[in-house]
Amino acid sequence: MSTAPTVYDVAERSGVSIATVSRVYRNPDSVRAQTRERVLAAARDLGYVPSGNARGLASRSTGVLGLCFPDYADPDTDAEDDDAAMLYSDQIIRGMERAARRHGYALLIAASLKGGPESLVAKVAGRVDGFAVLARTVPTEELEGISRRRPVVMLAGPREEGDHLDHLDHIEVANFDGQRELTRHLIEDHGLRRLAFVGSAEESPDVGARFQGFLAACRAAGVDAPEEPAVRAAMMTQAEGARAADALCDRAGGPPQALVCANDQMAVGALHALERRGVAVPGDVAVTGFDGIPLGRLVRPTLTTVRQPMLRMGEEAVELLVRRLGGASAADPVSLMLPVTVARRASCGCGPEERTVAIGA
Amino acid sequence: MSTAPTVYDVAERSGVSIATVSRVYRNPDSVRAQTRERVLAAARDLGYVPSGNARGLASRSTGVLGLCFPDYADPDTDAEDDDAAMLYSDQIIRGMERAARRHGYALLIAASLKGGPESLVAKVAGRVDGFAVLARTVPTEELEGISRRRPVVMLAGPREEGDHLDHLDHIEVANFDGQRELTRHLIEDHGLRRLAFVGSAEESPDVGARFQGFLAACRAAGVDAPEEPAVRAAMMTQAEGARAADALCDRAGGPPQALVCANDQMAVGALHALERRGVAVPGDVAVTGFDGIPLGRLVRPTLTTVRQPMLRMGEEAVELLVRRLGGASAADPVSLMLPVTVARRASCGCGPEERTVAIGA
DNA sequence: ATGAAAGCGCTAACAT
DNA sequence: ATGTTAGCGCTTTCAT
Numbered sequence: 104m105s106t107a108p109t110v111y112d113v114a115e116r117s118g119v120s121i122a123t124v125s126r127v128y129r130n131p132d133s134v135r136a137q138t139r140e141r142v143l144a145a146a147r148d149l150g151y152v153p154s155g156n157a158r159g160l161a162s163r164s165t166g167v168l169g170l171c172f173p174d175y176a177d178p179d180t181d182a183e184d185d186d187a188a189m190l191y192s193d194q195i196i197r198g199m200e201r202a203a204r205r206h207g208y209a210l211l212i213a214a215s216l217k218g219g220p221e222s223l224v225a226k227v228a229g230r231v232d233g234f235a236v237l238a239r240t241v242p243t244e245e246l247e248g249i250s251r252r253r254p255v256v257m258l259a260g261p262r263e264e265g266d267h268l269d270h271l272d273h274i275e276v277a278n279f280d281g282q283r284e285l286t287r288h289l290i291e292d293h294g295l296r297r298l299a300f301v302g303s304a305e306e307s308p309d310v311g312a313r314f315q316g317f318l319a320a321c322r323a324a325g326v327d328a329p330e331e332p333a334v335r336a337a338m339m340t341q342a343e344g345a346r347a348a349d350a351l352c353d354r355a356g357g358p359p360q361a362l363v364c365a366n367d368q369m370a371v372g373a374l375h376a377l378e379r380r381g382v383a384v385p386g387d388v389a390v391t392g393f394d395g396i397p398l399g400r401l402v403r404p405t406l407t408t409v410r411q412p413m414l415r416m417g418e419e420a421v422e423l424l425v426r427r428l429g430g431a432s433a434a435d436p437v438s439l440m441l442p443v444t445v446a447r448r449a450s451c452g453c454g455p456e457e458r459t460v461a462i463g464a
Numbered sequence: 465m466s467t468a469p470t471v472y473d474v475a476e477r478s479g480v481s482i483a484t485v486s487r488v489y490r491n492p493d494s495v496r497a498q499t500r501e502r503v504l505a506a507a508r509d510l511g512y513v514p515s516g517n518a519r520g521l522a523s524r525s526t527g528v529l530g531l532c533f534p535d536y537a538d539p540d541t542d543a544e545d546d547d548a549a550m551l552y553s554d555q556i557i558r559g560m561e562r563a564a565r566r567h568g569y570a571l572l573i574a575a576s577l578k579g580g581p582e583s584l585v586a587k588v589a590g591r592v593d594g595f596a597v598l599a600r601t602v603p604t605e606e607l608e609g610i611s612r613r614r615p616v617v618m619l620a621g622p623r624e625e626g627d628h629l630d631h632l633d634h635i636e637v638a639n640f641d642g643q644r645e646l647t648r649h650l651i652e653d654h655g656l657r658r659l660a661f662v663g664s665a666e667e668s669p670d671v672g673a674r675f676q677g678f679l680a681a682c683r684a685a686g687v688d689a690p691e692e693p694a695v696r697a698a699m700m701t702q703a704e705g706a707r708a709a710d711a712l713c714d715r716a717g718g719p720p721q722a723l724v725c726a727n728d729q730m731a732v733g734a735l736h737a738l739e740r741r742g743v744a745v746p747g748d749v750a751v752t753g754f755d756g757i758p759l760g761r762l763v764r765p766t767l768t769t770v771r772q773p774m775l776r777m778g779e780e781a782v783e784l785l786v787r788r789l790g791g792a793s794a795a796d797p798v799s800l801m802l803p804v805t806v807a808r809r810a811s812c813g814c815g816p817e818e819r820t821v822a823i824g825a
Numbered sequence: 826a827t828g829a830a831a832g833c834g835c836t837a838a839c840a841t
Numbered sequence: 842a843t844g845t846t847a848g849c850g851c852t853t854t855c856a857t
Contacts, residue, residue: 109835119843121834122837122845123842126836134843158517158834160835161849162849210574211528212572213565229516470851480827481828483829487826494826494827523853827856835849837847838848839847
C-alpha cells in the first residue's frame with residue numbers, strides 16, 4: 104500500500120492550488136465548474152480520499168459522535184440466545200446511529216477495555232465532537248475533566264447527587280415508577296403478598312431505583328417490605344437468576360409468591376430453574392423482569408416485564424449532543440427521564456395476550 | 465466550552481517539553497516515573513485529552529476500523545417489531561465491535577446517505593485504518609480507488625466476476641447451498657411440488673444466488689422450475705411480502721404449495737397475509753424465509769428459514785482487516801464463504817420443535 | 826531521560 | 842475565482 108495521495112498530489116495533477124482542491128470538497132459552488140471537474144477527475148485517478156484527521160485537526164470538528172459502553176458480555180449466554188438477547192447497548196447503538204445519520208454524523212463506538220493512561224473514553228473523546236457514556240463505564244473523575252471540554256451525555260445512571268458530574272446532560276428511564284407499578288400490579292391485581300426482590304451485589308443506581316420502587320409499592324399496599332433485596336446476585340446473568348430462584352425455593356418457608364427480578368436476564372434464568380424444579384409459573388410463583396429484551400417474548404411463559412425505551416434513549420442522546428454542538432453549550436444541564444412501559448404477559452398470571460401500560464415521566 | 469488544552473499546555477504546566485508529554489502517553493516507560501507523574505497530574509488538572517486527529521495525522525494510523533452499510537430502514541416495520549427484527553447490520557456491527565475490541569480498535573459506523581463529492585465511504589475511509597462495506601452500499605468504482613490505499617473488505621455480495629473489485633477481500637455466505645437444501649427439504653421431505661419463489665426487483669447478488677439454489681433443487685428433483693421468480697417484490701419488506709402472497713393466492717390455479725421467500729421480512733409479511741385470508745400455514749401452503757432474524761421465532765407458525773451467521777461475518781471482517789494492517793497488505797485477496805444453517809421450524813410443516821442443519825462452505 | 830524542530834494533510838483567513 | 846500562508850496538536854527523528 105503506497106502512501107496515500109494528498110491535496111498536493113491532486114493539486115499538482117489538476118494544475119490548481121491546494122486551496123482550490125480543498126474548496127472543491129468543502130464548498131463546491133465557490134469553484135468554477137470546469138475547474139471542479141478537473142480536480143475531481145484528478146482525485147478519481149489518484150484514488151484520493153481526504154484525510155479525516157487532517158480535516159478534523161484544521162477545522163476543529165470531526166462530524167463524528169461517540170458512545171462508550173461497558174463490556175457487557177454475559178458468559179452464560181450462548182451465541183444462540185445471544186441473538187435474541189440483544190443487549191441494551193445494541194439498542195442504544197441503533198438509536199444513536201439513526202439519529203446521528205439524520206444529523207449528518209457518523210458514530211464511533213467502543214466498549215471499555217481498560218489500559219494504561221490511555222483509557223477508553225480518552226480514545227473516543229479525542230476523536231469525536233461529543234459523546235454518550237453508559238453509566239459506570241468510566242470513572243467519574245475522568246469524565247469530569249473531559250466534559251469541561253466537549254459535550255458529554257450520561258446514559259441510564261441517575262445524576263449523582265451533589266457530585267462533580269451534575270453539569271453533565273443526563274438521560275435516564277423511570278426505573279422507580281416502572282417497578283412500583285409492576286409491583287402494584289402483582290399485589291393488587293393478582294393478590295400476591297409474599298414478594299421477593301432479586302437484585303444485584305454491585306451498587307447499581309438503576310437497580311437501586313427499581314428496588315425503591317418495589318418497596319414503595321409494597322408499603323403502599325401494606326405488604327411486608329424487607330429492607331434488603333431477598334437475593335443479591337453477583338452478576339445480573341441468567342445463571343445467577345437461576346441460582347437465586349433455587350436459593351429462594353430452598354428457603355425455610357418455601358418459595359415466595361412472586362420473584363421480582365431486577366432484569367430480564369435473571370428472570371429468564373429463574374424461569375428455567377423453576378421449570379427444572381417442577382414449580383409452575385405463574386401457578387405456584389409469578390416471575391417478572393425488567394428491560395424488555397426480545398428474549399422475554401420467546402420464553403414460556405412469556406415474561407412480564409418493564410420495557411425500557413433504549414432505542415429512544417440513543418436518539419435523545421444524539422439530539423442533546425447536537426443541540427450542545429449547535430451553540431447551546433452554555434445552557435444549563437438537561438436531565439431527561441424517559442417513560443417506561445409495563446408489559447403484562449404470561450409470567451405474572453395475565454395470560455398469553457400482551458397488555459401494556461405506559462408509566463412515568 | 466473554552467478551547468481544549470494541548471500538549472503545550474500540559475508541557476508548560478509540568479515544566480517539560482511537549483515531546484515528553486507525548487512520550488508519557490505513547491511510551492510511558494521511556495520517561496522517569498517522577499516526571500511521568502508530574503505530567504499526568506498536570507494533564508488531569510487541565511482536563512487534557514490527546515487529540516485523536518492530531519495523533520492520527522502525525523502517526524498515520526487511527527486505531528479505528530469502519531463499517532459502511534446501506535440505509536436499511538423498513539418503513540413498514542413499526543418500532544415494536546423493529547425491536548425484534550434486528551436487521552443484518554445490527555448483528556454485523558456487534559460482531560465487528562467484539563472483534564475490534566479484542567484487537568484494540570474502536571468501530572466507526574455510518575449508514576449511507578448520499579451527498580455531493582463527499583460520499584459516505586469517503587468520510588469513513590478518511591477516518592479509519594481499514595473498513596468493511598456491505599454489498600451495494602457504494603458505487604463499485606468509488607471503492608476501487610479507495611481500496612488501492614487501504615484495506616477494504618466487501619461483505620455479503622459475491623465477488624463481481626472479472627471486474628475491478630476482485631482484488632478486495634470478500635466474505636459471503638452460502639446463499640446457493642442454503643436455499644438449495646431448504647428447497648430440497650420442502651420437495652423431498654414434505655412432498656411439495658408446486659413452489660413459488662418470491663424474489664426482489666432489484667438485482668441483488670444474494671437474492672440471485674438464492675434463486676439459483678432454489679432452481680437447482682427443483683431441477684434435481686424433477687420439479688417444474690420456472691426461469692423467473694414467481695414474484696419480484698419492489699422492496700424486501702413485510703408489506704411487499706404480504707402483497708406477494710395475495711397476488712399468488714389470486715392467481716389462476718390457486719396458490720402454490722409453498723412460498724419460498726428471499727428473506728424473512730417478506731416471509732413474515734406473507735404469513736400475515738395468509739392468515740388474513742384464512743389460508744392455513746403450513747396446512748394449505750408452506751412458507752419459508754431466509755436470514756434468521758429473531759422475529760422468525762416470534763411469529764406463529766414459527767418461520768422455517770436459512771440462518772446467516774452475520775455476527776461471525778462481522779468478526780471475520782475484522783480479522784481480515786487486522787491481518788492486512790499487520791503487514792499482509794500484499795497478499796492475494798481472500799474470499800471467504802461462511803456456512804449457513806437451515807432452521808426447520810413450523811411454517812414448513814416440521815412441527816414446533818426447531819431442528820437445524822448446517823450447510824455449505 | 827529529555828529537548829528541539831520538522832513535518833503529517835488539511836482549512837481558513839487574507840490576498841490577488 | 843484562485844493562490845499564499847499560517848497554523849491545527851501531535852509524533853518522531855536527531856541531538857544533547
